[in-house]
Amino acid sequence: MQEDRIEAGNLMPRTLESQITMEKTPSYFVTKEAPRRLFALSRHTKLIVVVRDPVTRAVSDYTQTLSKQPGLPSFQSLTFRNSTTGLIDTSWSAVRIGIYAKHLENWLRYFPLSKFLFVSGERLVTDPAGEMGRVQDFLGLKRVVTDKHFYFNQTKGFPCLKKPEGSTRPRCLGKSKGRPHPQISPEVLLRLREFYRPFNMKFYQMTGHDFGWD
Ligand SMILES: Nc1ncnc2c1ncn2[C@@H]1O[C@H](COP(=O)(O)OS(=O)(=O)O)[C@@H](OP(=O)(O)O)[C@H]1O
Structure with missing residues (x-):
């Protein structure tokens, strides 16, 4: 389905001169064929990628799957291909x-770096207005969304919108966003952190931005 959407440009809504069409599919970033297909569809597309510490991301991903499959094996058993050698299972999504x-x-084979904006998932929580400012600048929009639009909701533990479009009431993201994570042994997290370090360094180098995950 997702691939159909990208391949068949005519499924995208028609856009007036003054409008921007946006499409959000997290899996595109990790889908091998996506850059080629998007390039064929529209090579001028701007690309926004939200990234967070890959270790926390892995736990978050696991938490999401666990909520749908309560019998899922432990995080630790899925992380390691071989628990004795500590070999990480890179085939686990x-x-x-x-x-x-x-x-x-894979994306840089088709799109130059200038077409990308990398949004820090961590800063999206600690400074949502700041990150949204960068997004609006990148898209060439006036900074309409500012700190006036956010407040920190103590119960949710995350920033929420004071007054979303078309509503008079504040709104937080849904229950599936910002769930508590299961406790994972510090040794497992440390091993994963070591595993990601060289890839993180490479990513900082490629993007020219240190996300501070180490
Ligand atoms: N404002 C606000 N409210 C709630 N949650 C927030 C917010 N900003 C960022 N986050 C973080 O977004 C994480 C969920 O986003 P995902 O990338 O998993 O979403 S998606 O399913 O891919 O669309 C989610 O991850 P988890 O904490 O693991 O649930 C949050 O940490």
Whole structure:
């Protein structure tokens, strides 16, 4: 389905001169054929990628799958191909997706770096208005969304919108965003952190931006 959407440009809504069409599919970033297909469809497309610490991302991904499949094996058993040697299972999608440098390499074969904006998932939580400012600048929009639009909701533990479009009431993201994560042994997290370090360094180098994950 997702691939059909990208391939069949005519399925995208028609856009007036004054409008921007946006499409959000997280899996495009990690889909091998996506850059080629998007390039064929529209080589002038601007690309926004939200990235967070790949270790936390893996745990978040696992938490999401666990909520749908309660009988899922432990995070630890899925992380390691061989627990004695500590060999990481890079075929597990929760691990593979966080190797951002590899995915970006695939995209850079078609799109120059100037077409990308990398949004920090961490800063999106600590400074949503700041990150949204960067997004609006990148898209060539007036800075309409500012800190006036956000407040920190203590119960949710995340920033929420004071007054979303078409509503008079504040709104937080849904229950599936910002769920508590299961406790994972510090040794497993450390091993994963070591695994990602060289890929993170490469990613910082490629993007010219240190995301501070180490
Ligand atoms: N404002 C606000 N409210 C709630 N959650 C927030 C917010 N900003 C960022 N986040 C983080 O977004 C994470 C979920 O986003 P995903 O990338 O998994 O979403 S998506 O399913 O790919 O669309 C989600 O991850 P988890 O904490 O693991 O649930 C959040 O940490």
